[in-house]
Amino acid sequence: MADTIILEVARFHPERDTEPTYQSFEVPLRGDWMILDALNYIKDQLDGSLTYRWSCRMGICGSCGMMVNGVPQLTCETLLTNFAPGPVRVGPLDHFPVVKDLVIEMDDFIGKLQKVRPWIVRKDDRKPEREFLQTPDQLEVFKQYTLCINCMLCYAACPVYGLDPSFTGPAALALAERYNLDSRDQGAQERTDVLSQHDGIWDCTVVGECSVVCPKHVDPSLAIQQYKLTATKEWFKAWLLPWGNK
């Protein structure tokens, strides 16, 4: 195995460039290095102006998501040796505006996340006198969706979001479903207005790549299809049953 590998890294300077270009760097090919370690090597040793986000280095913070050879990955969890002999192409997450080099603008995602009200909504706003109890079985129903770390890999993998940026998107819809399925939550009706729209669940064409690239196995595609089922049942109930709207 060679001692080094070529990393082709996307470079974009907002004050100079009109579009990103790729710059090649030769970095040591070490068995214990992740792509993020190679980027840190470039920043420390070769070019200090390289800009990217990272924090925890253990797949929890969700900051270091990038396109590695065209696939969205957490770079702190992706072994450099998987791509030997190289070259490896590292770019910013697809479908998002690029601020600089590998840093993307995430305002759109944050706005969509807020829109689905991803918190426990109670009809009675008064402070509860005690905690809401929940059985392990009730927790199991939605636990998978609580593991989302908002890394946005699913958005980068979703061609629907790329083609139609108004789509609410996988992570926001999965988190909405997480709260809808929570036995303590009473906000399902409020969320329906955002979720059961063309820009919500009905824009999803079940490409399924959001679930494949998810580093936490959240399976947003499943959440969206399950909510389609719920929305359809609610729609039939509202139209067919005289008490359905209540």
Place this chain on the structure above:
Amino acid sequence: MVQSLALALGKQVTEMPQYLQFQPKPYQPQMSAYWYFDRWPYLRFVLREASSFFVAYFAALTLFQVAALSAGPSKYAKFEECMRSPLMIILNSLTLAFLLLHAVTWFNLVPRVMMRQVLGKSIPDPVAAAPNYLVWLGVSVIIGLFILRII
């Protein structure tokens, strides 16, 4: 301020630096019209969606076959003659491949669009998909027996 200072000193400011520090212009990526060639999962998705055209074509073909059958033996012989042409054999072989893709991908999606919990228990995906495959197999066996004139 620089300008007023320069004026106060009686000097003409000829060139001011153009700072864009607080006016970032992010790059807006555009998706290629041929995005589905970028990765195999996207191409597979588009092929799955395109399989609907072949389903529609085969439904129409079946209607033509029934119409020919009800129009009498000579019309049906003509229909069969048409089906023997190399072009139709190629088209129908392609249709068979796409119908298989359509059926398999559809059945595999079934567990994702049905209730996950029955009587408080989660159903494993293969168990949820199995009845569709069993019905498919059963119907195929019955049709096969008819074609082989066993029943």
